[in-house]
Every structure is written in structure tokens, then in C-alpha cells.
Amino acid sequence: MKFDRFDKILISLLAIAAVALLAYTAQSFPAKTTAIESRSMERELASQARVGLLEKLYSPVTVALQNGQYQEALLKLEEVNIRYPGEAHGFILKGEILYRMGVLDGAAAGFIRGIKLSGDYIDKNSPFSKRDIIAILVEKSLPPAQTAYKNSHSNPALKENLSNLNYLKSRLAGGCE
Amino acid sequence: MRLDRHMMTIILSGLLLGFFGVMLSVWGNPENSGICVSCFIENSAGALGLHNNPRLQYLRPELVGFVLGAFASALLRREFRSRGGSAPLFRFASGFFLIVGCAVFIGCPIKLFLRFTAGDLTSLAGVVGLIVGVWCGLKGLASGVELGRLSPSAAPRGSGLLAPAVFLMFLLFIFISPSFLIASEKGSSAQHAPLLISLAVGLLLGFIAQGSRFCITGSVRDILLMGRRAPLLWGGTAFLATALLVNFISGRFNPGFAGQPGSHQEYLWSFLGMVLVGWLSVLIGGCPFRQLVKSGEGDSDAALVVAGMFLGGALVQGWNLAATSAGVPIGGKIAIIAGFVLVFSGSILLRERE
Numbered sequence A: 001m002k003f004d005r006f007d008k009i010l011i012s013l014l015a016i017a018a019v020a021l022l023a024y025t026a027q028s029f030p031a032k033t034t035a036i037e038s039r040s041m042e043r044e045l046a047s048q049a050r051v052g053l054l055e056k057l058y059s060p061v062t063v064a065l066q067n068g069q070y071q072e073a074l075l076k077l078e079e080v081n082i083r084y085p086g087e088a089h090g091f092i093l094k095g096e097i098l099y100r101m102g103v104l105d106g107a108a109a110g111f112i113r114g115i116k117l118s119g120d121y122i123d124k125n126s127p128f129s130k131r132d133i134i135a136i137l138v139e140k141s142l143p144p145a146q147t148a149y150k151n152s153h154s155n156p157a158l159k160e161n162l163s164n165l166n167y168l169k170s171r172l173a174g175g176c177e
Numbered sequence B: 001m002r003l004d005r006h007m008m009t010i011i012l013s014g015l016l017l018g019f020f021g022v023m024l025s026v027w028g029n030p031e032n033s034g035i036c037v038s039c040f041i042e043n044s045a046g047a048l049g050l051h052n053n054p055r056l057q058y059l060r061p062e063l064v065g066f067v068l069g070a071f072a073s074a075l076l077r078r079e080f081r082s083r084g085g086s087a088p089l090f091r092f093a094s095g096f097f098l099i100v101g102c103a104v105f106i107g108c109p110i111k112l113f114l115r116f117t118a119g120d121l122t123s124l125a126g127v128v129g130l131i132v133g134v135w136c137g138l139k140g141l142a143s144g145v146e147l148g149r150l151s152p153s154a155a156p157r158g159s160g161l162l163a164p165a166v167f168l169m170f171l172l173f174i175f176i177s178p179s180f181l182i183a184s185e186k187g188s189s190a191q192h193a194p195l196l197i198s199l200a201v202g203l204l205l206g207f208i209a210q211g212s213r214f215c216i217t218g219s220v221r222d223i224l225l226m227g228r229r230a231p232l233l234w235g236g237t238a239f240l241a242t243a244l245l246v247n248f249i250s251g252r253f254n255p256g257f258a259g260q261p262g263s264h265q266e267y268l269w270s271f272l273g274m275v276l277v278g279w280l281s282v283l284i285g286g287c288p289f290r291q292l293v294k295s296g297e298g299d300s301d302a303a304l305v306v307a308g309m310f311l312g313g314a315l316v317q318g319w320n321l322a323a324t325s326a327g328v329p330i331g332g333k334i335a336i337i338a339g340f341v342l343v344f345s346g347s348i349l350l351r352e353r354e
Helices: A005-027 A039-057 A059-066 A070-083 A088-101 A104-117 A131-151 A156-173 B005-026 B037-047 B061-076 B088-105 B109-117 B121-142 B159-176 B195-212 B216-229 B231-249 B267-284 B288-296 B300-318 B330-350
Strands: none
Touching (some): A059 A088, A070 A088, A088 A131, A131 A156, B005 B231, B061 B288, B088 B267, B088 B288, B088 B300, B088 B330, B109 B121, B109 B216, B267 B288
């Protein structure tokens, strides 16, 4: 292959561009990236802020729940829900309260609404993880729910409960979301 | 069956894909998703900032490995040729709808069989769908639906280097982590095998698959066309048998319909999603995995499919088209129907008539 003058100019420009590219890439290495530029940092800050805010907002509910005052916890939760309807944390707390009260189908429904809004509640390492309690709920409720549905196929409530428990089982099993 | 060198390479491809497909899950990738091209593309699109789902953002090293492994193999075998120029926009749109079909099923054709060999019986609807889709695609080809021939003259010289160059850049991103690159700290993207293992497996599979031309939809196509004489039948069988065996040994075989990882029970939409993937794959000459491998060997048409797949990976998350364990969202159902509109209209318009 023969190179003419135009080729030589292009090759020179290419070499200059490549060197400039390397130089600028080297400048942007993570060591020289300030913390605030990092999206991970921003995300972590937002996550911490959310944890703090939720703890503060729902503290009357969690206190009542920890003291075993389930009816009061439900009332307090309703009060918060008026201001923040549709918040995943509210559904998860409702699920937990109902679970403690022994209302297992209601608990499953609450957990599902929460998890569909935020998968964090089923993650092992999340600060608000309810994975263990959900695993126990599924283990306890699934066999009777299957039997009940087998005995009465036409009952839509039984069908929905079984479907809810299967959804929770699938989320516990992992896989891509 | 003639056990020549090519046949051995095909069988080796199947064995490695089945083995690593399960083992990558054992080493940290999500359950039944050791290898899933569509999931990897959704994750990588998110990592590059193309969608905003904080649970699905991770530049998957396997994906980079597939393309660069194929590139290395094509160079070594002197099979690297820049070629392209046949129905580029149709291929780009097909790439988009390949990911839509996969996202509605939850998995690419490789993951379809990984799910099946782990006992996920909900994937049966997808298996049937894929076979029906490939059969429909073959009927189309037999009736003259033709995207045009790949031509080295239609592609500017060296244009085939662009796809490997882009993936080389992604490889750099993996190691230097520029500030715009995002990595999930929760959700399924936070689950991954160690970086160097993922990359090495990707490179190995890309390298082997380039030589063998192994492809899931290609295997189904050849079996439908040639039956037991199809070499890819043996590669496909090796893949299934190995994946099943490794799933058994690693304690990951849990047969059942309900509560399977990353699955839903909307069988009709699983079926239709895979019909779309099978049909499109036959028209454009390979499943998502094969498109990545072809883009590494200089096929700029396949590179356009890959670009379409990245757009699909971004939009199935951004527009909430992807199915979850809760089922298929209405947007996903509409997108599948739109995909069929593309297939039907494309088949009418691209058909060669006497």
C-alpha cells in the first residue's frame, strides 16, 4: 500500500488524536475523580437519606410494633399513610403487623405491594430487609394455601393468595428481575 | 454422525456453554442466569446510563468477552472480514424487538434452556414458542423472505472493526471505572461472578463459538431442516445434557411450575415472546448470542443488531416493558404485538417475488 500526502496528514492527525485521547483518559482516572462527581456516592447519600427519613416517619409505628401493640401500630400506620399513600415502606410494615397478628394472607398481600414498589425489602443486605420473615411466611403458608386451592378451585380469594405466595417464593429464589 | 474436527468444536461449544452457564450462577451471577445475553445487555445499558433502574446496572464482562473472544478467533483463523449492507434498519429494529421478546419471557434463548434444565417448567411455554418461531421463520425463508446478501463490497473496508473497538472501550471502562459508569449495589445486578472469571469465560465462549458457529436458534433451525444429520443437534444436546448434569450436581435442579427464580406464569406471553425471538433470529441469521459473536468477526449488520439490542435493553426498563415475577406489564404485551407487526410487514415487504 502506497501512502500519498493526504494519507500522511491523516496518519499524523490520528496519532495526535490517539495521544490526546490517552492523556485525557489518564486524567479522568478514578483517583482524580472528586467524591461528589461519583454517581455511586450520590446514590449512597440518597439511600442513607431515605433510610433516615423512613425511620423518622414511621417510628411511632415501629415502636408500637416492637411493644406488641399491633392494633395501635395499624392505627399509627394509617395516620402516616394519609400523608404518604403508596409508599413501599408502609405496605411492608402493614405486612409485618398482620404477620405478627397471624393474618397470613393479609401479610402476604402487604409484602407483595411493598416489594413490587421496591425490591430492597427482599434483598439480604438491605437495611430494611424483611427477607427472613417473608421466607418463614412462605414456608408456613404455602402448603395450606395449595391444599385449600386444590379443594376449592373456583374460590378467587384462595387463588389470589396462592398466587401471592408463589410470587414471594419466586422473589426469594432470586434470578433476574 | 461424523466426528470430524468441526463436529468436535460444535460439541465442545455446547459442553462449555452448558457448564459455564450454570457455573457462573454458582460463582455469583443470579439464579438460572449464569449466561443470559438479554439480561446482560439490560444490565450493561443501565451501567452506561441508558436506563435508570438502580437494580439493573452492571457492565457485564461476559458480554465484552463474547465479542472480543470472537474477534480474536476470527483474526487467528483469518476469518475476519468487514461485511454488511443488507437491510440495516430492519436489523436494528429486529435487535430492539429481540430484547423485547426476551424481556417478556425473562431470558434469551440460552437462559431459556438454562431455566429448563434447572427444572423451571414455566419455561416450557418458551421452548415451544422458540421452536414455533424458528419454524415460522423457516417458512418465511422458504417463501422468499430475504434480507439481502451480506457483501464485503457493501461495507466500507475496516468498518467491521468498529464493534470490537466499542467493546474494547467497554473493557477499558470495566477496569478504569470512569465516573459516569454505574454499578448497582442491590438487586440482581449486584449479583455477579468475580470479574476476571466472568471475563475469561466470556472470552473463551466467544472464541469457541466463533469457530463452531454455535447458536441456539441455529441449532433448532438445523434440527427442523436436517433432523439427526444436523451437526448443531449434537452441540445442542451437549449443551442441554451438561447444563442438566451441572444443575443436578450443584443442587440447583428444583422441578416445578410455581416460585421459580426469575419467572412468571403468563404462559401465553412467554410463548409469544419466544415466537418473536425465534422468528426474528431466523430472519437475521442468529440468536442474540450469535449476533454478538458475528459482530466480533466483522459483520457490521450484526453490529447494528447489537446496537438495536442495547436500545432495547434501555427501553424495556425505561418504558417498563420487561416482565417480572409479578407478570407481564401491559406495555410489554403491546411491544410484543408491535414486534409481530414488524415481522409480518417486513416479511411482506422484503419478500422476493418472481
